[in-house]
Amino acid sequence: MSEKPIYKPRRKRGWLWFLGILVGVGIVALAVIIPVYFVLIKPHQSTASSDTSGSSGNNGNSNGSGGSGNNNNTTTTNGGQPAPAFSGAITGGSGSTVTRDDGSTFVYTNNFGGTWYFDPRNPFVDGARANEWTPALNESWQWGVDVVRGVNLGGWLVTEPFICPSLYEPYQSGDFAPPYNAVDEWTLSVAMNKSGNVTQIMDEHYRTFITEDDFAAIAAAGLNWVRIPVPYWMIEVYPGEPFVPHLAWSYFLKAIQWARKYGLRINMDLHTIPGSQNGWNHSGKLGPINFLFGVMGIANAQRTLDYLRTLTEFVSQPQYTNVVQYFGIVNEAFVQTIGQPQVEAFYLEAYTLIRNITGVGAGQGPFIGIHDGFIGMQEWAGFLQGSDRIAMDTHPYNAFNDPTTASLASFIPSPCTGWGPELNTSMAQFGFSAAGEWSAAINDCGKWVNGVGLGTRYEGTYPGSTTVIGNCSVWTEYDTWSADTVQQTKELVMASMDALQHWFFWTWKIGNSSVTGNIESPSWSYSLGLQQGWIPADPRDAVGFCAASAGVEMNDPTSGLSAWQTGGTGAGTIVAAQLASFGVWPLTAMNSATGLPYLPPASVADLPQYTPTGAIITLSGPTFTTPSSTQTADAGSGWADTADTQEYFVPIAACPYPDAWDAQSTTIPPVSLCQATQVVRAKRSPEPVPEAMPTPPPMVRLAKA
Ligand SMILES: *[C@@H]1O[C@H](CO)[C@@H](O)[C@H](O)[C@H]1NC(C)=O
Ligand SMILES: *[C@@H]1O[C@H](CO)[C@@H](O)[C@H](O)[C@H]1NC(C)=O
Ligand SMILES: *[C@@H]1O[C@H](CO)[C@@H](O)[C@H](O)[C@H]1NC(C)=O
Ligand SMILES: *[C@@H]1O[C@H](CO)[C@@H](O)[C@H](O)[C@H]1NC(C)=O
Ligand SMILES: *[C@@H]1O[C@H](CO)[C@@H](O)[C@H](O)[C@H]1NC(C)=O
Ligand SMILES: *[C@@H]1O[C@H](CO)[C@@H](O)[C@H](O)[C@H]1NC(C)=O
Ligand SMILES: *[C@@H]1O[C@H](CO)[C@@H](O)[C@H](O)[C@H]1NC(C)=O
Ligand SMILES: *[C@@H]1O[C@H](CO)[C@@H](O)[C@H](O)[C@H]1NC(C)=O
Ligand SMILES: *[C@@H]1O[C@H](CO)[C@@H](O)[C@H](O)[C@H]1NC(C)=O
Numbered sequence: 150m151s152e153k154p155i156y157k158p159r160r161k162r163g164w165l166w167f168l169g170i171l172v173g174v175g176i177v178a179l180a181v182i183i184p185v186y187f188v189l190i191k192p193h194q195s196t197a198s199s200d201t202s203g204s205s206g207n208n209g210n211s212n213g214s215g216g217s218g219n220n221n222n223t224t225t226t227n228g229g230q231p232a233p234a235f236s237g238a239i240t241g242g243s244g245s246t247v248t249r250d251d252g253s254t255f256v257y258t259n260n261f262g263g264t265w266y267f268d269p270r271n272p273f274v275d276g277a278r279a280n281e282w283t284p285a286l287n288e289s290w291q292w293g294v295d296v297v298r299g300v301n302l303g304g305w306l307v308t309e310p311f312i313c314p315s316l317y318e319p320y321q322s323g324d325f326a327p328p329y330n331a332v333d334e335w336t337l338s339v340a341m342n343k344s345g346n347v348t349q350i351m352d353e354h355y356r357t358f359i360t361e362d363d364f365a366a367i368a369a370a371g372l373n374w375v376r377i378p379v380p381y382w383m384i385e386v387y388p389g390e391p392f393v394p395h396l397a398w399s400y401f402l403k404a405i406q407w408a409r410k411y412g413l414r415i416n417m418d419l420h421t422i423p424g425s426q427n428g429w430n431h432s433g434k435l436g437p438i439n440f441l442f443g444v445m446g447i448a449n450a451q452r453t454l455d456y457l458r459t460l461t462e463f464v465s466q467p468q469y470t471n472v473v474q475y476f477g478i479v480n481e482a483f484v485q486t487i488g489q490p491q492v493e494a495f496y497l498e499a500y501t502l503i504r505n506i507t508g509v510g511a512g513q514g515p516f517i518g519i520h521d522g523f524i525g526m527q528e529w530a531g532f533l534q535g536s537d538r539i540a541m542d543t544h545p546y547n548a549f550n551d552p553t554t555a556s557l558a559s560f561i562p563s564p565c566t567g568w569g570p571e572l573n574t575s576m577a578q579f580g581f582s583a584a585g586e587w588s589a590a591i592n593d594c595g596k597w598v599n600g601v602g603l604g605t606r607y608e609g610t611y612p613g614s615t616t617v618i619g620n621c622s623v624w625t626e627y628d629t630w631s632a633d634t635v636q637q638t639k640e641l642v643m644a645s646m647d648a649l650q651h652w653f654f655w656t657w658k659i660g661n662s663s664v665t666g667n668i669e670s671p672s673w674s675y676s677l678g679l680q681q682g683w684i685p686a687d688p689r690d691a692v693g694f695c696a697a698s699a700g701v702e703m704n705d706p707t708s709g710l711s712a713w714q715t716g717g718t719g720a721g722t723i724v725a726a727q728l729a730s731f732g733v734w735p736l737t738a739m740n741s742a743t744g745l746p747y748l749p750p751a752s753v754a755d756l757p758q759y760t761p762t763g764a765i766i767t768l769s770g771p772t773f774t775t776p777s778s779t780q781t782a783d784a785g786s787g788w789a790d791t792a793d794t795q796e797y798f799v800p801i802a803a804c805p806y807p808d809a810w811d812a813q814s815t816t817i818p819p820v821s822l823c824q825a826t827q828v829v830r831a832k833r834s835p836e837p838v839p840e841a842m843p844t845p846p847p848m849v850r851l852a853k854a
């Protein structure tokens with residue numbers, strides 16, 4: 150029984166049985182370069198609607214000349230002529246006609262006062278507002294006061310079997326019978342490439358699984374943020390890694406533009422890390438952990454730091470800072486294995502790197518999110534106290550407790566009594582805290598949800614376990630749910646929303662199974678719950694639910710956070726004890742090198758490293774074109790901080806590195822061949838926010854000198 154829900158990993162690793170089945174299969178193509186080409190407007194018929202009849206109030210139609218917003222650095226090149234007039238509306242509220250980026254149109258419905266905004270001549274204007282209680286993108290988000298109500302776009306740019314089963318189902322039998330079946334994106338990519346064109350299949354998935362209409366629907370659902378899991382392979386892959394490189398980036402750029410259009414803010418979450426940070430299938434590869442752990446633990450972390458740098462440099466450009474306001478730097482690093490001090494030292498290094506790019510103080514680049522690693526938020530109280538805008542991310546799930554006969558109704562108060570106080574405490578002791586993931590599920594029913602590795606399953610199908618709790622079809626066949634079940638699920642959802650205060654549901658959409666034609670994990674789909682009635686149409690309805698139903702009061706959000714916790718006075722001066730504890734990088738001690746029996750006791754200093762002598766990788770922004778002109782908006786250079794010229798980590802040519810994804814117990818290669826001079830970052834933020842400095846409004850800084 151789950152009186153007090155415990156913090157359990159979403160999906161437990163099953164790497165004991167996983168034996169590196171596909172060694173040698175993946176010789177990866179050198180970058181299949183997919184040009185980042187963003188078709189903005191298909192030939193819009195001369196009839197293209199400039200219909201204002203349905204648009205609300207003063208927001209209806211405009212030719213957009215007044216749309217320069219707060220970004221006036223937009224160059225228009227059209228043979229020296231002004232860009233041709235765009236005949237559609239550029240902004241509107243509920244009832245207005247929106248032109249999608251493929252040129253088609255639809256009527257926007259947003260019952261909460263949200264407005265969309267997109268001017269093709271000025272595509273970086275942040276004029277949209279998700280709903281009336283959310284600041285427009287060009288207004289400041291008040292951390293700790295404005296309430297984050299968001300959803301994840303899980304299964305889109307990082308695929309997962311249970312979210313998009315139809316992608317994985319073709320690769321489970323025949324040539325792909327276990328152990329050659331697709332269980333993670335690594336094996337999926339190998340299988341797809343074996344039987345077809347993996348780039349084309351993934352492109353089709355990216356293009357169809359989440360579209361512009363989803364962003365419009367998310368805003369219309371009374372939400373104001375999206376958390377978007379992204380893979381490192383949208384930046385690059387190393388030889389041997391089968392993931393499709395680069396392609397996901399072009400879709401993340403679309404996500405930025407769609408979020409901007411409908412007034413949504415983005416939490417960009419780096420979900421996969423070279424070598425895997427947790428061994429689960431959603432880290433890219435099911436198997437051993439090789440991030441800060443094992444022989445390649447330092448090298449994989451060095452590679453990761455560069456990806457954090459490239460992403461920070463991009464999203465901290467003035468065109469993007471108002472949209473991507475939160476950067477979750479490593480999803481679910483498995484702290485129990487890696488070790489908390491090790492993860493903390495990495496986070497301090499990443500923090501230093503990121504704030505050196507963005508500068509310190511509100512509006513200077515994104516919040517930096519770190520995950521609690523499933524050890525509980527209280528273990529992070531005081532971590533990097535005095536730093537500038539770090540946030541705590543927690544993923545409370547009921548689904549991964551031991552399967553239980555407890556009724557759905559008996560779960561309803563548990564978020565209020567269990568999660569609520571933890572969030573309250575973390576807001577006070579750490580700073581801004583939010584649940585980056587949670588769902589409406591109370592058990593592991595659902596195709597590929599189960600098998601979590603607790604040693605039991607709801608249907609008793611875990612190898613070696615005989616306890617049967619029940620038949621999962623009761624939980625998966627949502628069209629047979631009674632009115633009571635729908636109502637109780639809704640109450641559990643409302644309790645969770647109220648208790649978590651700032652949250653991102655996991656996930657917006659669960660795709661159909663191609664085998665059954667149905668959604669097999671209904672409790673994990675926000676959009677389905679909205680349709681079926683177990684997600685409230687107005688998420689504000691949840692406010693006060695815990696007080697009314699369980700007598701538990703939550704934080705008054707308007708009480709806010711301390712100034713230093715939101716980039717105000719004092720932000721950027723990390724207390725000395727924290728710097729002393731975690732300020733050494735690379736690590737000098739690792740769990741794997743000292744604590745595990747199967748590795749020879751070796752010095753962490755002997756582990757192979759990469760060398761910072763490679764070319765920097767910069768990501769490009771979107772290109773806007775119209776058929777009748779070449780219209781180029783300044784999408785930025787991809788690099789916010791021109792002073793950041795440090796070269797990229799690359800392999801040392803002479804070093805015989807072991808497999809970066811399977812190096813927990815391998816021999817350490819010769820030290821003399823594998824060491825490089827490392828970058829040393831001063832672990833002190835250069836300029837803390839001074840006493841009287843006013844909070845700079847976002848977007849005034851066009852380029853960092
Ligand atoms: C992905 O991993 C989770 C547990 O981590 C497991 O429940 C699920 O079945 C896995 N999916 C596949 C296709 O193996
Ligand atoms: C697909 O497989 C071919 C060999 O059949 C290989 O050359 C190529 O690099 C693979 N592509 C990807 C993206 O893995
Ligand atoms: C928009 O501009 C076009 C061409 O300049 C003009 O014909 C049209 O009347 C304008 N529409 C509005 C609503 O101002
Ligand atoms: C935000 O953008 C809209 C549309 O351009 C503009 O009307 C509004 O004045 C802007 N607000 C701020 C605070 O800049
Ligand atoms: C796979 O599809 C991509 C994108 O359409 C194309 O560029 C590439 O050449 C194709 N690869 C093969 C091996 O056909
Ligand atoms: C949360 O904090 C508020 C004060 O802001 C307090 O009134 C309330 O009792 C706390 N709730 C819980 C569940 O700890
Ligand atoms: C579970 O119930 C469904 C539908 O009633 C039935 O088809 C299925 O055989 C049952 N499964 C088990 C393992 O009993
Ligand atoms: C998915 O399945 C549902 C039934 O569960 C069906 O209504 C819907 O049309 C399907 N969607 C797609 C895209 O096939
Ligand atoms: C506009 O931005 C570009 C590159 O981001 C920069 O080179 C240029 O100086 C800027 N122009 C103005 C007027 O700020």
Ligand SMILES: *[C@@H]1O[C@H](CO)[C@@H](O)[C@H](O)[C@H]1NC(C)=O
Binds near residue numbers: 834
């Ligand atoms: C910030 O980065 C620059 C350029 O890479 C470097 O010279 C400087 O030492 C860094 N500052 C800190 C505080 O790390």
Ligand SMILES: *[C@@H]1O[C@H](CO)[C@@H](O)[C@H](O)[C@H]1NC(C)=O
Binds near residue numbers: 221222849
């Ligand atoms: C462009 O923006 C800058 C910074 O906000 C401002 O100083 C300048 O006056 C603006 N230029 C125009 C032409 O609006």
